[in-house]
Amino acid sequence: xxxxxxxxxxxxxxxxxxxxxxxxxxxxxxxxxxxxxxxxxxxxxxxxxxxxxxxxxxxxxxxxxxxxxxxxxxxxxxxxxxxxxxxxxxxxxxxxxxxxxxxxxxxxxxxxxxxxxxxxxxxxxxxxxxxxxxxxxxxxxxxxxxxxxxxxxxxxxxxxxxxxxxxxxxxxxxxxxxxxxxxxxxxxxxxxxxxxxxxxxxxxxxxxxxxxxxxxxxxxxxxxxxxxxxxxxxxxxxxxxxxxxxxxxxxxxxxxxxxxxxxxxxxxxxxxxxxxxxxxxxxxxxxxxxxxxxxxxxxxxxxxxxxxxxxxxxxxxxxxxxxxxxxxxxxxxxxxxxxxxxxxxxxxxxxxxxxxxxxxxxxxxxxxxxxxxxxxxxxxxxxxxxxxxxxxxxxxxxxxxxxxxxxxxxxxxxxxxxxxxxxxxxxxxxxxxxxxxxxxxxxxxxxxxxxxxxxxxxxxxxxxxxxxxxxxxxxxxxxxxxxxxxxxx
Amino acid sequence: xxxxxxxxxxxxxxxxxxxxxxxxxxxxxxxxxxxxxxxxxxxxxxxxxxxxxxxxxxxxxxxxxxxxxxxxxxxxxxxxxxxxxxxxxxxxxxxxxxxxxxxxxxxxxxxxxxxxxxxxxxxxxxxxxxxxxxxxxxxxxxxxxxxxxxxxxxxxxxxxxxxxxxxxxxxxxxxxxxxxxxxxxxxxxxxxxxxxxxxxxxxxxxxx
Ligand code: HEM
Ligand SMILES: [Cu+2]
Numbered sequence: 001x002x003x004x005x006x007x008x009x010x011x012x013x014x015x016x017x018x019x020x021x022x023x024x025x026x027x028x029x030x031x032x033x034x035x036x037x038x039x040x041x042x043x044x045x046x047x048x049x050x051x052x053x054x055x056x057x058x059x060x061x062x063x064x065x066x067x068x069x070x071x072x073x074x075x076x077x078x079x080x081x082x083x084x085x086x087x088x089x090x091x092x093x094x095x096x097x098x099x100x101x102x103x104x105x106x107x108x109x110x111x112x113x114x115x116x117x118x119x120x121x122x123x124x125x126x127x128x129x130x131x132x133x134x135x136x137x138x139x140x141x142x143x144x145x146x147x148x149x150x151x152x153x154x155x156x157x158x159x160x161x162x163x164x165x166x167x168x169x170x171x172x173x174x175x176x177x178x179x180x181x182x183x184x185x186x187x188x189x190x191x192x193x194x195x196x197x198x199x200x201x202x203x204x205x206x207x208x209x210x211x212x213x214x215x216x217x218x219x220x221x222x223x224x225x226x227x228x229x230x231x232x233x234x235x236x237x238x239x240x241x242x243x244x245x246x247x248x249x250x251x252x253x254x255x256x257x258x259x260x261x262x263x264x265x266x267x268x269x270x271x272x273x274x275x276x277x278x279x280x281x282x283x284x285x286x287x288x289x290x291x292x293x294x295x296x297x298x299x300x301x302x303x304x305x306x307x308x309x310x311x312x313x314x315x316x317x318x319x320x321x322x323x324x325x326x327x328x329x330x331x332x333x334x335x336x337x338x339x340x341x342x343x344x345x346x347x348x349x350x351x352x353x354x355x356x357x358x359x360x361x362x363x364x365x366x367x368x369x370x371x372x373x374x375x376x377x378x379x380x381x382x383x384x385x386x387x388x389x390x391x392x393x394x395x396x397x398x399x400x401x402x403x404x405x406x407x408x409x410x411x412x413x414x415x416x417x418x419x420x421x422x423x424x425x426x427x428x429x430x431x432x433x434x435x436x437x438x439x440x441x442x443x444x445x446x447x448x449x450x451x452x453x454x455x456x457x458x459x460x461x462x463x464x465x466x467x468x469x470x471x472x473x474x475x476x477x478x479x480x481x482x483x484x485x486x487x488x489x
Numbered sequence: 490x491x492x493x494x495x496x497x498x499x500x501x502x503x504x505x506x507x508x509x510x511x512x513x514x515x516x517x518x519x520x521x522x523x524x525x526x527x528x529x530x531x532x533x534x535x536x537x538x539x540x541x542x543x544x545x546x547x548x549x550x551x552x553x554x555x556x557x558x559x560x561x562x563x564x565x566x567x568x569x570x571x572x573x574x575x576x577x578x579x580x581x582x583x584x585x586x587x588x589x590x591x592x593x594x595x596x597x598x599x600x601x602x603x604x605x606x607x608x609x610x611x612x613x614x615x616x617x618x619x620x621x622x623x624x625x626x627x628x629x630x631x632x633x634x635x636x637x638x639x640x641x642x643x644x645x646x647x648x649x650x651x652x653x654x655x656x657x658x659x660x661x662x663x664x665x666x667x668x669x670x671x672x673x674x675x676x677x678x679x680x681x682x683x684x685x686x687x688x689x690x691x692x693x694x695x696x697x
Contacts, residue, residue, distance in 0.1 A: 033545035087629050236546025382553075382602035389550075390604070421542055451542040 003157070036331025038272040038422040038451075038474060039237025042219060045212040048242050049082055049406040050325070051250035052341040058201060059180065059246055060098040064108055068101055071122075073141075073164075073178060074115040080247060084214030088177035089116055089164075095247045096204040096267065097162070097180025105159045110149045114141045118225070121175065122147075122180060123165035125307060125426070126289055126445045128155045131466030132261075134428055137167035137399075137483070146152045156291035156359075157186040158441070159202075159263040159309045162485040168228030171238070171269050171475035172218050179204070179267045188359065189292060190438035190471075195261040195313060195352040197327065206267040207305070207336060221387065230476055232387050236421070236475045237270025243329070245340045252341045256348035261286075266304040269475040272422065272448065274330040275302045275339060277314065281325045284354055287311030290443035291429045292359035297437035301330060305424035305448035306475040313354050361441045364433050364458045370411040371419045375404070377449070377472055377482060378420040385480060390471065392482035404484040415454050419449040423477065428468040429488065432457035446473055461488055497585045509633045516577030520569040521627045524583075527562045528624035530555055538613075556598045563591035566623070573627075579636045583623050590619055 035041065062069055076093035080086040091097025102108045112122050119142055122136030132139075133149045141147040145193075164170055164178035181202045194200070209217040219231040219238065230238065242249050266273060277283065285297040289309050302310055316325065327339040376395055384391035395404055407413060415432075417425050427448040432458055435443030447455055469481035533555055542546035567587040574581040594610060600609040627631070 033540070033543070033548075034542060037548060038544040203671075232550070233547055236549075379549075379604070381604050421546075423542055451544070 017207045035239055035336065037237060037239055037270055037272045039239045040046045040233050041239040041241060042209040042217055044210040044241050046210045046214055048335060049249050050289050051338045054248045054251045056251035056253040057246045057248050057342065059094065059096050061101055067107055068111055070111045072113045072115055073120050081210065081214055081249060086214050089173060090177040091455060092179050095177035099180060099202050100182040102153065102182065104153050104155055104184040106153060107482045108151045108153055111146060112141055112149060114143050115147045117143055119166055121165040122149050123160060124151055124160055124162050126158055126160040127151050128429060130464040131468060134468060135165040135400045137165055137330045140166060153184060157189040158291040159183055159311050161265055168479050169225065171479045172220055174475055175216060175218050175269055181263060181265060183263060191357060192355055193353045194286060195259045199258060200261045202263040203245050204265050204267050205245050205273065205339060208242050208244055208269045209240040227386060229386055229480055232389055234476060235389055235476045235480060239271050241335050243336055243339050250338050250340060252343055254345040255316050255342045256346055257317050257319055257344050258348050259313055259317060259323060259352045260351035261313050264304060264310045264312060266306055266308050268306055270294040270306060270439045272305045272331060275304060276300060276328050276330050277325050279319060279323055279325045281314055283312040283314060285310055285312050286354065286358055288442050289445045292363055293436050293441040293442055294353050294359055295356060296358060307424060307426055307446040308448060316342065316344050317350060321346060334469055343445045364412060364442045364460065368412045369414045372414040372416065374403055374416045376418045377425065392477040392480050394482060394484040397484055398481035399483050402485065403487045406487040406489050409461055409465055409488050411461050413461060414456055415459050416454065417449055419451065421451050424448045424473040426473045427470040430459050430461060431464050432459055465489060509637050513578055513633050513637050516572040517579060517633045520573040523562065523565045523569045524624040524627045528620045530559050530562060531620040534613060534617065556601060560594045560598060563594045567591050578638050580606050586619055586623060590616055640659045
């Protein structure tokens with residue numbers, strides 16, 4: 001039996017401890033760092049603009065001429081923050097790079113000229129590409145040279161993207177601006193009647209922080225790039241405090257009272273978002289990373305980890321002219337909690353539609369799985385990394401340790417992915433079949449795993465033989481060794 | 490004037506109970522301080538580990554540094570626990586617990602750095618539990634008065650509970666054990682140690 005004094009004492013001390021913890025540290029103690037992402041925030045050292053004051057830029061669109069698209073990687077100075085210039089590394093000097101519009105099934109050649117003073121590598125994210133054109137991290141395009149990347153594109157219509165994939169420096173290179181969208185279409189998709197033309201808009205979402213002089217702030221441990229890596233504090237990922245959409249801070253887009261199709265891409269290095277709209281607007285998701293869903297999926301919020309895409313339709317047609325619809329990020333508050341705004345400025349006719357049936361996806365038979373592989377993404381023992389901390393790894397190995405496995409072309413595999421902290425997992429060449437809405441199958445090339453998470457994905461080994469990489473798409477994790485090889489034989 | 494129920498004052502209580510020796514209260518406060526600090530640091534460990542897992546990368550380094558501090562603090566707790574026992578004349582059981590924790594703390598640190606998480610989590614939970622138990626015990630009100638063991642008058646251990654150190658209300662002392670020192674390892678500085686077993690009304694025995 002407990003005496004009343006002891007019971008009171010225990011009760012009081014428990015309450016006091018909880019209160020003290022709550023008071024001393026604030027509530028984000030119970031949600032990690034309060035960002036929903038793994039990493040650390042680098043605060044900007046310039047005042048950031050008032051949200052929703054700059055117009056949303058629409059990246060220039062390019063279509064292949066005789067199957068060829070030219071891109072020039074170069075430095076340029078652009079106005080990201082009003083009244084300041086920011087130096088970027090950009091495809092054609094823009095950030096994001098131009099949107100490539102191509103057709104699935106028609107080979108595409110991207111001719112990349114490197115006018116930078118650094119090595120670069122081009123990777124078409126989500127592309128089913130032979131290994132020699134896949135953008136292997138050390139297969140670099142040295143400054144002053146031109147390289148043809150040939151993409152057969154024997155795959156579904158999908159919102160792909162392209163970005164730098166240089167060994168150890170993908171994080172800083174993409175952060176500096178080397179990323180753009182590549183939208184593949186085909187007859188099936190075109191026949192659906194989804195919003196098109198001016199009402200089919202890519203939204204490349206990323207977070208950045210700024211130095212005192214308005215430059216993108218990236219905490220490289222060695223700014224001369226003599227050795228890779230970021231300062232220890234950012235080893236878990238760099239989080240910026242300014243959200244850019246198509247390269248503009250918290251922009252605003254004037255829209256017709258009509259349906260719009262948005263190709264959402266999270267091009268952030270480490271930040272995850274859970275996007276939401278106000279004024280009762282919702283996302284009707286029609287596609288994932290690797291193409292159309294079987295049927296539309298109406299969602300009030302949309303989680304998006306690094307490299308993930310969502311193909312959505314937003315219907316503004318019921319909203320009165322003058323309505324402002326704000327897209328927020330529910331995983332964070334303040335600046336990073338805001339994304340962009342849509343302002344309904346006029347009524348307009350709209351012959352677009354979202355059919356109930358979008359596509360047919362062949363459901364893979366789990367019984368046909370030839371091999372089940374366990375892949376664990378975690379931080380390695382202390383002392384493994386250059387700064388004395390742990391090294392991010394897959395199954396305890398890293399890029400320099402050879403293949404993590406060899407798969408056989410034409411077989412079906414099951415991958416069981418597990419994590420210690422947040423890791424968005426991406427494999428080159430192959431797609432993942434996952435559960436979509438209402439148990440329908442869906443195709444992804446990047447799956448977002450949460451802390452201590454476990455996911456099973458079905459992976460058909462299709463495409464080409466050769467060596468590919470498999471990595472975490474938190475770019476700081478990727479650069480700091482959370483990338484391994486696998487081979488297809 | 491309305492009738493007043495007389496509530497016993499503090500003076501009444503201390504009057505009926507001889508005050509606890511200064512060495513006991515002083516060493517108890519030392520133990521309270523260091524065991525309290527250790528408990529707070531220990532409870533911080535799962536919190537910091539959880540924050541790291543939830544996304545805050547710098548929390549891992551804080552968890553590691555906290556562990557380093559704990560390695561030192563654990564030995565201060567050992568010293569304080571010994572002092573509270575002798576000369577403080579409070580029970581000695583926190584001593585082996587504190588010594589075990591102090592030896593296991595570096596093991597825990599190593600397991601953390603090596604990412605042997607199965608061992609690290611088991612040991613972590615145990616260390617936190619042990620540290621919290623010692624701190625709660627030390628901080629419970631009246632600890633000195635309730636646990637102080639008077640020096641025995643004779644080597645035979647003829648025992649009469651000192652006045653004011655009685656059983657909790659409603660409890661009846663049933664028997665008094667006198668045990669030779671050899672039976673209690675680590676307590677060689679005293680010839681005898683008395684433990685009183687009190688039986689509570691529900692029949693459960695209690696060692697005070
Ligand atoms: C219930 C208590 C505890 C829990 C749940 C816990 C959990 C963890 C976890 C999850 C990690 C990270 C492993 C990874 O990277 O995946 C870790 C690392 C570590 N833990 Fe603990 N821990 C606890 C108590 C302690 C204590 C008491 C100490 C110190 C004596 C300690 C020292 C360390 C160290 C030194 C590391 C490595 C830090 C680094 O890599 O910089 N932990 N712990
Ligand atoms: Cu990762």
